[in-house]
Amino acid sequence: MPVGRSGKKKSQAPFFSQQFFIENHADIVSCVCMVICVGMMFQVSQPFSSMFVAAQYNITTNITEGEDKPPETLYLLGARDGFTVFFYTLIWITLHAVLHEYIWEKWCRRLHLSKTKTTEFYDSGQLAVYYLLSTIIGATVLQRRECFSSLSLLWRDYPDIPISFIEKMYYINQIAYWMHWFPELYLMKAKRHEIKDKVVFYTLSLAFILTHYSFSYIRLGIFFLTVHHLVECLNYTVQVLELAGKQQSAQPLHSAWSVVFVVARIATMTVAAAAFLFGLPKVDGNNLEVGFETGNFNIPVVRFPLFAAIIGISLYHTWDFVMFQINIRQDALEQKESMEKERQRQREKKKNRRDQDARRRKKEEEEETKASNESSTVGQSSPRKREGRK
Incomplete structure (x- = not known):
């Protein structure tokens, strides 16, 4: 099939x-x-x-001089990487279709969602899987480089070339993944009003990755992407669970996402400031010639726009997060007020019902009293009539 x-x-x-x-x-x-x-x-x-x-541009170097270890194959950057990106773009298109057909579509059929929510469910599911894999692989790369123990390793050895195989394939697949979304707009028959926002989102993600890859900011790019993708993984997982109607499972993840988001934004802006403003101007590679041959782009013309872009993106996400939290609070307050009004209406209804029941019972008692009085009056008059007849 x-x-x-x-x-x-x-x-x-x-x-x-x-x-x-x-x-x-x-x-x-x-x-x-x-x-x-x-x-x-x-x-x-x-x-x-x-x-x-x-992977293209492989070189064999012995980075462990004086030790009995085999030489390691490292890689440079170049134009032939475009062929590899094209091939793995095809791989991502195939994986996208497999996940859609055998996981998300089967799950969505049980939910009976509207067309808009169905599209959102598919996109959120695909992005949640991608962000999860990217976070795991990115954290693995940073752990191998021991960057978690000393964040200065993210920029100390700039330019970060040559690079290892896993770093090379990490960026190749990152670029290929966002490239595959453009033909997916056609293959998924995206609506016209959705295409513009999605194209902007895909283009900005692709530009961010290509900039760090082309200018040899390899480890810094992996760090920023890993931190961001961890946040987005939680975010899109929550969206999938909420669309699937699993609110109880989504609530703990939503709370975790709120905490991780704040920590991730602080970490991103702190590392960006430490790297682009203080760390990179002092590295030993500044005496290299600027260009793609050496991979050295440690100049203010490149550093400051990159720093401004990262801070701008972080502030934009922070503003979006704050407005989202405000909207949630407002919705919660409105829902609380509506529930309080509903309770007040229910109490008034019950009170009116009790008053009506009391009036009805009082009326019934009056009627019974009146009827009993009439019956007693009739009972007293009947002996007198009999005595008169005698």
Whole structure:
């Protein structure tokens, strides 16, 4: 069964049509990836296929001089990385379709959501998985570099080239992931009013990653992305649970997200200030020539715009977070007031009902008293009538 977007299909779309490509795009893309991988098995096509599959610009260096350890393969940056990004963009398109078809779509069918909430559910689910994987891998890279024990290692050895294999593939996959969202707008048949905001979001995310990768701010970029992705992982997980109607499970995660968000923003702005304003101007690599060949872009023209962008993004997210919390408080107060008014109405209804019952009982008692008085009057007059007759 082809992996598509529409679930059960009523009729097969014509070959080479737009609908046929959308319904079977995952199979088509996976076949392209398979052909590229098969090319690695033959000597003739191996150089061409390796440009797409393998990490480019590898060099072998012995970074542990004087120790009996094998040399480590490190990597430089270059234009041929675009071929690798293209291949892994195809991989992400296939993974996106698999997750959509076999997890999110099956789950969404049980929820009976509206079209708007269904789209939000799909996007939140995909982003939650991506942010979770990115956080785990980013934390692993930083742990291997021992950056958690000393944050100065994030900028001390700038420029951060050559880089290890996991750092190289981390950035390749980050770039490929955000690249794959642009064709997904077409494949998911996104509505016109949704496209603009999504394109801006994808473009800004891609620009942030490309800037740190191209200018050799490798470890700083991984740190900023890992911290941000941890926050977003919690955020989108909460959204998925809330849309799925699991409010009890979402509430603890929402509280954890609020705490982690504040800590993450403080950590991001603190590290950005320490790195771009105080740490990087004092590193030993400043005597290198500025350019892509050396990977040195430790100049004020690059540092200050990067610092301003990070602070601006952090302040924007903070403002959005504060307004979100204010709206939650206002909604909670409005809900409390509405519930209090509803309770007041219920109390008034009960009071009116009790008054009505009391008036009814009083009326009934009066009628019974009146009836008993009339019956007693009739009982007293009847003996007198009998005596008169005698």
